[in-house]
Amino acid sequence: MDARQLAEGIRPGRLDRAVIEAGFADLHPPLSAHEAQVAADRCYFCHDAPCITACPTGIDVPLFVRQISTGQPEAAARTILEQNILGGMCARVCPTETLCEQACVREAAEGRPVEIGRLQRHATDRIMARNAHPFDRAAPTGKRVAVVGAGPAGLACAHRLALNGHEVTLFDARPKLGGLNEYGIAAYKSPENFAAREVDWLLGIGGITLRPGMALGRDLTLDDLRAGHDAVFLGLGLGGVNALGVEGDHREGVLDAVGFIADLRQAEDLSRLSVGRDVVVIGGGMTAIDVAVQAKLLGALNVTVVYRRSQARMGASRFEQDLAQSKGVRILCNAVPVAVHGNGAVREVEFEFADDALQPTGTRIRLAADQVFRAIGQTLTGDALPDLTGGRIAVDGQGRSSLPGVWAGGDCASGGTDLTVTAVAQGRDAADAIHTSLMG
Amino acid sequence: MADLSCDFVGISSPNPFWLASAPPTDKEYNVRRAYEAGWGGVVWKTLGEAGPPVVNVNGPRYGAIWGADRRLLGLNNIELITDRPLEVNLREIKAVKRDWPDRALVVSLMVPCTEEAWKAILPLVEETGADGVELNFGCPHGMSERGMGSAVGQVPDYIEMVTRWVKQASRMPCIVKLTPNITDIRKPAEAAKRGGADAVSLINTVNSITAVDLDLFAPEPTIDGKGAHGGLCGPAVKPIALNMVAEIARSPETRGLPISGIGGVTTWRDAAEFLALGAGNVQVCTAAMTYGFKVVQEMTRGLSEYLDSKEIGLGDLIGRAVPNVSDWQHLNLNAVSKARIDPDLCISCGRCYAACEDTSHQAIAMLPGRVFEVKDEDCVACNLCVNVCPVESCITMVRLPAGAVDPRTRLQVSADRADWTRHPNNPMAQQAAE
Numbered sequence: 085m086d087a088r089q090l091a092e093g094i095r096p097g098r099l100d101r102a103v104i105e106a107g108f109a110d111l112h113p114p115l116s117a118h119e120a121q122v123a124a125d126r127c128y129f130c131h132d133a134p135c136i137t138a139c140p141t142g143i144d145v146p147l148f149v150r151q152i153s154t155g156q157p158e159a160a161a162r163t164i165l166e167q168n169i170l171g172g173m174c175a176r177v178c179p180t181e182t183l184c185e186q187a188c189v190r191e192a193a194e195g196r197p198v199e200i201g202r203l204q205r206h207a208t209d210r211i212m213a214r215n216a217h218p219f220d221r222a223a224p225t226g227k228r229v230a231v232v233g234a235g236p237a238g239l240a241c242a243h244r245l246a247l248n249g250h251e252v253t254l255f256d257a258r259p260k261l262g263g264l265n266e267y268g269i270a271a272y273k274s275p276e277n278f279a280a281r282e283v284d285w286l287l288g289i290g291g292i293t294l295r296p297g298m299a300l301g302r303d304l305t306l307d308d309l310r311a312g313h314d315a316v317f318l319g320l321g322l323g324g325v326n327a328l329g330v331e332g333d334h335r336e337g338v339l340d341a342v343g344f345i346a347d348l349r350q351a352e353d354l355s356r357l358s359v360g361r362d363v364v365v366i367g368g369g370m371t372a373i374d375v376a377v378q379a380k381l382l383g384a385l386n387v388t389v390v391y392r393r394s395q396a397r398m399g400a401s402r403f404e405q406d407l408a409q410s411k412g413v414r415i416l417c418n419a420v421p422v423a424v425h426g427n428g429a430v431r432e433v434e435f436e437f438a439d440d441a442l443q444p445t446g447t448r449i450r451l452a453a454d455q456v457f458r459a460i461g462q463t464l465t466g467d468a469l470p471d472l473t474g475g476r477i478a479v480d481g482q483g484r485s486s487l488p489g490v491w492a493g494g495d496c497a498s499g500g501t502d503l504t505v506t507a508v509a510q511g512r513d514a515a516d517a518i519h520t521s522l523m524g
Numbered sequence: 525m526a527d528l529s530c531d532f533v534g535i536s537s538p539n540p541f542w543l544a545s546a547p548p549t550d551k552e553y554n555v556r557r558a559y560e561a562g563w564g565g566v567v568w569k570t571l572g573e574a575g576p577p578v579v580n581v582n583g584p585r586y587g588a589i590w591g592a593d594r595r596l597l598g599l600n601n602i603e604l605i606t607d608r609p610l611e612v613n614l615r616e617i618k619a620v621k622r623d624w625p626d627r628a629l630v631v632s633l634m635v636p637c638t639e640e641a642w643k644a645i646l647p648l649v650e651e652t653g654a655d656g657v658e659l660n661f662g663c664p665h666g667m668s669e670r671g672m673g674s675a676v677g678q679v680p681d682y683i684e685m686v687t688r689w690v691k692q693a694s695r696m697p698c699i700v701k702l703t704p705n706i707t708d709i710r711k712p713a714e715a716a717k718r719g720g721a722d723a724v725s726l727i728n729t730v731n732s733i734t735a736v737d738l739d740l741f742a743p744e745p746t747i748d749g750k751g752a753h754g755g756l757c758g759p760a761v762k763p764i765a766l767n768m769v770a771e772i773a774r775s776p777e778t779r780g781l782p783i784s785g786i787g788g789v790t791t792w793r794d795a796a797e798f799l800a801l802g803a804g805n806v807q808v809c810t811a812a813m814t815y816g817f818k819v820v821q822e823m824t825r826g827l828s829e830y831l832d833s834k835e836i837g838l839g840d841l842i843g844r845a846v847p848n849v850s851d852w853q854h855l856n857l858n859a860v861s862k863a864r865i866d867p868d869l870c871i872s873c874g875r876c877y878a879a880c881e882d883t884s885h886q887a888i889a890m891l892p893g894r895v896f897e898v899k900d901e902d903c904v905a906c907n908l909c910v911n912v913c914p915v916e917s918c919i920t921m922v923r924l925p926a927g928a929v930d931p932r933t934r935l936q937v938s939a940d941r942a943d944w945t946r947h948p949n950n951p952m953a954q955q956a957a958e
Contacts, residue, residue, distance in 0.1 A: 125592040128914050131874030134894065193871040193915065 098383025217288030235263020237494025238319030240511030257299035332424030360455025367459030483514030565628025598760030662728020680715035687719025729755025762788030773802025792826025
């Protein structure tokens with residue numbers, strides 16, 4: 085065992101740069117043309133296919149798979165992108181094992197679905213490799229729409245609005261566009277700067293003016309946006325992070341998982357990124373898994389994901405759980421944090437075991453920790469927003485908020501599932517509703 | 525293990541699997557290796573007359589069609605008869621037959637349509653010790669342009685004439701290989717029989733263009749921008765071959781004429797089907813060209829296993845299905861079936877529904893939860909759902925017992941047979957009644 089890995093504390097360079105980079109390589113390497121052909125041949129072209137129903141964006145999977153099998157991957161890509169302009173990213177990050185591939189009849193037949201996600205990537209990669217934008221913009225309508233937030237919902241909304249001929253101004257608080265695609269998704273799901281490349285490609289539709297570094301509530305007000313535009317779409321995401329709410333939450337070494345992932349995604353050299361020897365991640369969703377796996381890949385010796393309920397109830401999919409465990413992450417369930425101990429910096433986290441109804445058992449455990457990640461959910465931040473429900477902007481089925489002329493979608497809006505693909509669907513559908521409203 | 529040895533027109537072989545006259549049997553090296561792999565016999569690639577051999581194209585000579593997973597379903601060729609000198613082939617045939625006396629070795633022949641040409645080559649073949657000759661009246665490409673191959677096979681009078689020459693000039697068993705590129709396969713078979721043929725073998729390849737190059741706008745295989753039709757073989761032609769074999773087996777004029785079955789035999793099951801329809805043995809080419817000579821081992825073991833499971837011998841299988849090959853007019857119209865979908869096997873793909881709803885009788889209901897159910901009141905038992913279902917045995921046809929009421933016709937199912945010849949809607953039947 086390398087002394088660098090054994091060293092206590094939060095420090096960079098626990099592994100050689102080459103080893104770290106190998107660990108962060110593409111999680112699902114692309115299919116070769118032959119592999120794609122074999123995979124596509126397995127599709128049964130089902131009637132009213134369950135995979136279409138299972139896709140939040142309703143991609144016509146049997147049609148695009150058949151187009152791959154008949155030698156037209158770019159046509160397949162257009163079929164995908166008509167429904168989901170971020171089909172490239174969704175092919176990489178969608179939990180297909182709980183969506184289209186779970187619904188695939190060959191999953192029922194043989195326990196091995198058609199590899200829809202990888203086929204989708206095969207098709208979208210082909211069209212993006214030429215940097216060809218597949219759609220033409222409609223004639224200008226003269227309508228102006230503000231889209232606030234350039235994450236999956238905002239990008240999908242902006243693209244669909246621009247496609248329909250509207251003038252779109254796209255604001256984002258961060259210096260780079262992409263939202264969680266750029267700052268939030270595990271690095272091994274979006275290698276080679278894919279998120280940024282996809283945004284550049286998407287903007288090829290034209291008619292979208294970019295305003296990065298502009299935050300609602302800091303640089304912009306909703307009133308001004310409404311006054312200056314025919315419609316406003318809010319795709320703000322969730323800016324706040326839930327605190328643990330236990331003694332010692334403030335100690336040095338206790339961090340927000342989303343902040344750590346954002347730093348990691350923007351790091352030029354991962355071997356310069358600091359990580360603890362004994363890492364404890366608190367939470368059970370995708371973010372918890374993402375931060376745990378990446379901490380492990382950076383060279384943390386012990387990484388434990390601690391979830392307060394049973395493993396079956398984790399928000400992270402089974403595939404993600406298996407991925408984490410295969411990388412050496414330990415998953416500890418039915419344990420609720422009660423205190424973060426230490427002397428300035430964190431040294432231990434104390435948990436109490438609980439049943440699935442969170443009733444404490446009285447049995448406690450302490451885990452050594454020099455780094456702790458909070459991954460127990462995020463919250464919507466900001467004032468002067470439309471009416472909220474359950475902490476999110478209340479919207480109807482078309483994304484319409486309580487304020488006239490204001491729509492919302494993605495994680496900041498009610499009714500979603502916190503998935504990239506759902507955000508895309510909401511952004512797209514809101515754009516269609518805005519279009520109907522403006523052109524009515 | 526069932527005994528697979530067989531005697532076909534006096535030619536014995538340890539099993540009924542022969543390699544057909546084709547590229548795999550063009551030379552000694554191949555044939556020896558085929559025998560080592562277990563092939564019961566070989567029909568040597570067609571020999572032409574003495575003199576300068578034919579030439580082949582120097583570009584692609586095969587084209588193909590594929591199924592899912594690029595499984596080869598049909599192979600098309602524009603190769604001619606052997607392009608090696610006659611004396612080389614004869615020398616090799618003699619050497620192979622000497623070393624493999626228990627295996628069948630038949631020599632395929634194609635020479636110009638003159639008595640002299642046939643009389644010239646037959647003694648040369650006889651001298652090799654080969655077991656028999658097969659007259660290639662089948663090849664539909666190249667040689668047919670020169671008045672040979674299928675150009676002979678498409679004219680029954682020529683078949684009869686040449687066969688007679690051969691039988692008069694040689695003591696060897698004579699098998700006449702037929703082309704399927706005709707209207708009625710019984711006519712050439714009858715001609716062969718009249719000419720004295722000991723057997724017919726069929727089918728040779730089917731005229732075909734397998735594909736068009738959509739950049740060059742030329743048929744494939746393409747040679748310097750042009751293509752010519754070829755002959756198709758492989759699994760794709762099996763249904764055509766089975767029907768033609770059955771027609772000869774059941775025709776009163778040709779009944780009893782030995783048949784060597786050819787056309788897409790790929791597995792033991794294919795072979796068993798040919799044998800059941802009256803073939804005395806089978807010839808194989810495409811399966812060997814796709815998978816190599818070893819493929820025969822599945823065929824021999826499989827056929828043996830099947831015969832054992834049925835507790836019959838090879839001879840019992842041959843022709844066993846022929847009495848059941850009938851005409852449409854004799855099919856029992858009182859046999860009423862309904863499709864049944866096994867919900868435990870169903871994977872809910874809905875292909876049966878799409879097929880029935882869009883293209884047939886709207887007799888399958890799609891219920892909540894993607895449950896598919898047959899509507900007996902609409903089901904005509906067409907079998908399309910069975911054919912498109914990806915899961916074997918998930919959908920089956922179940923016959924209604926006599927006395928049951930068919931919900932579609934609201935008529936009671938009769939225990940009696942009734943066919944078109946006696947149906948009231950048949951004007952001929954009415955005439956007979958009057």
